[in-house]
Amino acid sequence: MIFPTPAKPAEPAALWRGLYGVMTLLAAEVFLAVPLHKLFVSFDCWQNWGAAICGPLFASKVSIYTLVPCFVLLAMLLSPERKALTQDAALRPLPLGLNLAGLVVFLLPVLWLEDGTGTRFLWPSLIAWGAGMALAGLGACLMLAPSARWHVLLRQRGGVLALCLAAGLAAPFIAQNAQGLWRIQVLSDATFHCVVWLMQALGYEVTVNFPERSIGTEAFRAIIAPLCSGIEGIGLITFFVTLYLVLFRRELRFPAALWLYPLGIAASWLLNVVRIAVLIAIGLGGNPELAVNGFHSHAGWLMFTLLALAIVLLARSTGFFLAAPAQQRRPALPFLADPMVAQILPFALFMASALLASTFATMPALVYPLRALVMAGGLALFLPYLRQITWRLDPLALSLGLAVGLVWTVTAPQAAGGDLVLAQALAELSMPLLAVWIAARMLGTVVLVPVIEELFFRNYLLQRLAGKETWRIALALLVTSGLFAALHDRWALAFVAGLVYGGLRLRSGRIGDAILAHMASNAWIAAAAILANDWSLI
Structure with missing residues (x-):
């Protein structure tokens, strides 16, 4: 697949002097200011x-967190106004x-x-923060734009901007008062x-205490708190459906696609009921630690992931939700021949596999090793697609990858308690089992993992989010790097790694x-883990 490029490619220096440079600078400032205060x-x-x-x-922090996505979404929707505003964006000396x-x-x-x-x-602190943010x-x-262009935008879209500002100012009040939603009595009771x-x-003999919302036996008892009502999952699936409708709006038929909201919400609530029941069943079966510390912690995300995939599959395979009638659509590719799949x-x-584990x-x-088997099987389904990828030993890609791996190992923290427990468990394995585990881990x-993550983050997501405009390419790079970082404990370094890999893809x-x-990054890290006998590096 060819990544979309601007119709009139700009020189790299011009890109960095223009909107690309401004947005990169602002993003870097945010990622500098927040960790400095935290660390x-x-x-x-x-x-x-x-x-x-x-x-x-x-x-005020909640307001800022609300305003940023509001204005980003507004910039995407008001494309003509945004282009007119930022056409002369530059890192000018005075601004x-x-x-x-x-x-500072x-x-x-x-x-x-x-x-x-x-x-x-x-x-002094309040003045510094206020004056600093203002400057x-x-x-x-x-x-981003001279003052005259801002005046034009305010005349044209001042009302919409005011609504966004009002939403940001109202967000803390809404968030505080919405805490009662966690205790919706009807939903909790149901x-x-x-x-x-x-x-x-299912045939379980359990005792039930309705006033304290507890169910179980003397051996294992679960209290179903108001937070378990399912409202969190409903909120997550609502956000996911909204994001899906925005990203794929050209392929979907409205208002029919809006039915994905009630379908997703109902399914989310029912899956939450199943999750709680399975948790109790695991506890009653003699595995209370697995029920509380394993299943309880991860089953929600597992079911959310499965539901999100089911919604996408339903929307893409049902003519009711698609923009073009079935007879007008191009014949669909076989499932395993679809590059998107x-x-x-x-x-x-x-x-x-991670959630199940x-x-x-x-x-x-x-x-x-079981996870590696699942991953290998998933990639094996698409060997014809993988053969179409241009594979070559690019010196820059290899060098940057090794540099990321070097920084990752040099800055690695000491092994935590959980890593020491893993080391002890590995030491107790027989030599054949240990060899299988190490081979699968390598x-x-x-x-x-590099093939799977790059196909998703730098091929699918980056291509889907980016457009022809420089600002959209820059935003897509930041967003995909942020999502990539969210999968890693050391998110700051993972974010930088995502920028490196994404930059190579764009280049x-x-x-x-x-x-x-x-692959080069992970190979360096894996080699360091073997030499140091420290699997916490990976």
Whole structure:
């Protein structure tokens, strides 16, 4: 597949001076400012300044978190206005100076904030944060567009921008008052009664305490708290359906596609009932630790993943939801010959294997050979597609991949308790079983995982999110790198690695370069893990 490129390619230097450079700078500032406050400031706001100050500060953070996606979505929807606004975006000296000065001022409290100082630095900190955000924001706006263009946008779309701003300001109030949704009595009661009915229908002899919402026996008893009502899963599936409708809006028929909302919500709630019933059954079966620490922690995500895949499959295979009538659509490719399926299904199997291992195994890492078997089987289904990929030994991709692996191993933290338990469990295996485990771990880490992750993140997602405009390519790179980082414990370094792999994909248009770099990174890390006998590196 060929990655879409702009109709009139710009010179690399021009891209970095333009919108691409501005957005990259702003993203870098965000990823710098947040970790600096987290890592270098030991300061409990609530204990030192009290609720009267920290409450509004927290509310302002919620507002910012709401405004950013609102304005990003608005920029995508108002494409003509956005293009007119940012056509001359550049890292101009004066706005850039204002922006960087604002960042420095915003970071000043890092120098003096620490626990035990009370309110001594309250006003200097508030002034620094307020002035810093104002200066940085003003500089960012002027880098994106001159003031005259902002005036034009405000005249044309001021009402819509005001609604976004109002949504951001109202978000903390809505979030605070929406906490009651976690205790929707009707939903909570319905969940509990359905769980009781299901357990009794399955033949379990359980005692039920309706006032405290508990069910079980003397050996194992589960309390179904209001948080277990299913509202969290309903919220997640609602967000997923919304994202799917936005990304695939051209392929879907509206308003028919809106039926995915009630279908997804109903299925999510029913699966939550099943999840709780299975958890209780596992506990009653003599495995309370697996029920509480394994199944309870991961079954929700497993069922959400399965439901999300089912919704996509339903929407793509049912003419009721598709934009064109069945007779007008092009003949569908065979399932295993569809490039989109080749990019998504192996990743879905990869994630499902991780969730199943975490849900049903007391030590998930020990069953990695089974996961490797699932991943290899998933890729084997698409060997014709994999043969079409251009494979070549690109020196830059190889060098950058090894550099990522080197940084990953050099900055690795010491092994935690869970890693020591794994090391002990591996030491107790027989030599043949240990050899099988190590071989499967190496195959999965060095070969299978890089292919699966790159096909999904840098081939499918990056291609789906990016367009011809430079800003969309930059945004797609940031989003896919962020999602890639979310799969890793060391998310900051994983985000940088995602940028490297994505940059290689954009540079050449070949997914093979990104896969090669990822393989090189993981090969270096795997070699270090073997030499140090430290599997926590992987």
